[in-house]
Amino acid sequence: MYKAGDLKKGIKLEIDNEPYVIEDFEFSKPGKGQALYRCRMRNMISGNRFDRTYRSGDVFKPAALDERRMTYLFTDGHSYTVMDQESFEQYQLSEEQIGDAKHYLIDNLEIDVLLFQDRPIGVSLPNFVVLKIVRADPAARGDTATNVTKTAVVETGFELQVPAFVAEGEKIQIDTRTGSYVTRVK
């Protein structure tokens, strides 16, 4: 159990059987008064937020969260199926739970899946993924400046800006945190 004094930004708690993360935290103690722990809580499933002030003496249950390495298998367009690399158990995640990660999911990509009470609630991707370009405008003739970019589409359907010299059929590394091109991969 956590005590009020353990609360800080990033701590994950279980409230009414749902996992919450403390997004913002402020300690106050008006003169001679009791300690007040003002928290902005975010529901890790619904994303809903609320503000609440806790006091010394309050106790909290840590959220039973588990992160496991899984392999992305396939999508039917609505849900995304992943498989636990140790137990081979398969789990489905909704499009909402996958979020922006859907731009980078190719078959057999290794991802970390966050489980709450053995239910998947979110994923975290490797910081960098390598994807193949399936469509790109040809470079304009004589365009050799390195800061000139053009639009390209990778195998997942994700569209991004790449340098003019990158061609269709080539593989590129993408930073999944920003969605931007990093380098060409031979």
Next chain:
Amino acid sequence: MGEGATGSPRLPNLWLRARILQGIRAFFVARGYLEVETPHRVPAPLPEAHIDAPPAGGWFLHPSPEACMKRLVAAGAPRVFQICRCFRDGERGARHLPEFTLLEWYRAGVDYRALMAECEELLVHLLATLGRGPGLPWRGNVLDLAPPWPRFTVAEAFARWAGTTPAEALAAGTFDELVAFRVEPGLGALGRPAFLVDYPAECAALARRRADAPHLAERFELYLGGLELANAFSELTDPAEQAARFERERQKRRRDGRADYPWPERFLADLARLPPCAGIALGVDRLVMLLAGAETIDQVVAFTPEEL
């Protein structure tokens, strides 16, 4: 944070801090105050419901020098001041450190009103020492430090910013929250320092009650820019009443599962000889924050506990 090891971004604040400490000393020395040092490690911290003294080798690190300072006044020193480190378990935030610096001063023969005037004079003196005008840049605004500073009773402040009375808030258990989240920001928005005065008697375990209004204690807090900077009392000098109040504070501590301290016998014995006096504790780190324009207390200390 993260600047302490190499220090350079914080060093200008440490220079300012040193000048402020020197300015405080000069102010009190010129007024005939005796500078004292009292032990940091004590056997019996005064029992207060919400303040925890860290255990230290069977004794405790003092959460404030209040008990020893009053014993010195009782021993015949009418004006004493001290700048020292104080320790409070579990207090850490943008305005709190578990080890911090307090300035305390005690003056015989006056009540809390004289200390309000002395707070104004101290700030005026420090601004002059630092070569600064009365306008203090603070969080995108300018605070006007020119005295006299407005005074609000706790009842007035609750009516204005909390929409209730102190008595109702105490009954509902929301007094501290309303002070922290309504009154403090309200005072902060005035753009001037302000005194919050005359607390409900149950919020001041060591203060004298007002003779004309015994449900109120002669206590004030000084607020600057939304920061609580100082807490002062006309000191309670009645050992029997003080003992009864300590007993109530002890009961609250037991109810909340806090440590039981040994009974402060010597303090209570000396209280019988304490002349009428007033005393105040001022947070030096927060004063430096204000004068440095620092967002957090971390920026005005040499090292935070996390950096050690």
